[in-house]
Amino acid sequence: xxxxxxxxxxxxxxxxxxxxxxxxxxxxxxxxxxxxxxxxxxxxxxxxxxxxxxxxxxxxxxxxxxxxxxxxxxxxxxxxxxxxxxxxxxxxxxxxxxxxxxxxxxxxxxxxxxxxxxx
Numbered sequence: 001x002x003x004x005x006x007x008x009x010x011x012x013x014x015x016x017x018x019x020x021x022x023x024x025x026x027x028x029x030x031x032x033x034x035x036x037x038x039x040x041x042x043x044x045x046x047x048x049x050x051x052x053x054x055x056x057x058x059x060x061x062x063x064x065x066x067x068x069x070x071x072x073x074x075x076x077x078x079x080x081x082x083x084x085x086x087x088x089x090x091x092x093x094x095x096x097x098x099x100x101x102x103x104x105x106x107x108x109x110x111x112x113x114x115x116x117x118x119x
Contacts, residue, residue: 001063009062012119019119021062066116074115088113 001024004012009021069077074084083096086109095103 003061003063006058006060006062012064016119018067020065020067022065024061024063064119068114069117071110071113071115074117077117083118085116085118086113087116094118 003024004021009019013019013021074086078084078095078097081097083094085092085094086105088106088109089112093105093109095105
């Protein structure tokens with residue numbers, strides 16, 4: 001699990017508004033950083049309800065919450081140079097644009113797999 005500092009999470013969210021980060025450590029299941037309704041306002045759920053940003057908040061660590069995307073969205077990301085991953089039943093496969101010599105995506109993966117974009 002890759003860890004991000006608060007500033008890294010915020011930077012990544014400003015570059016991709018679909019990302020969401022979960023806090024690591026104390027109260028880790030309750031605190032998130034994400035954009036609210038794509039309106040550009042940063043929110044952190046259950047963390048500092050007053051909206052204040054102090055050194056304690058800035059010193060926290062976060063992990064990326066990986067949410068599945070559609071197959072089409074994954075293929076668009078692949079075309080843009082990103083590695084994609086499919087999870088289907090008990091197997092998972094990663095597909096990297098750098099390694100296209102042998103790429104076999106099965107119909108089962110397309111129809112039933114959960115697709116993720118690696119960041």
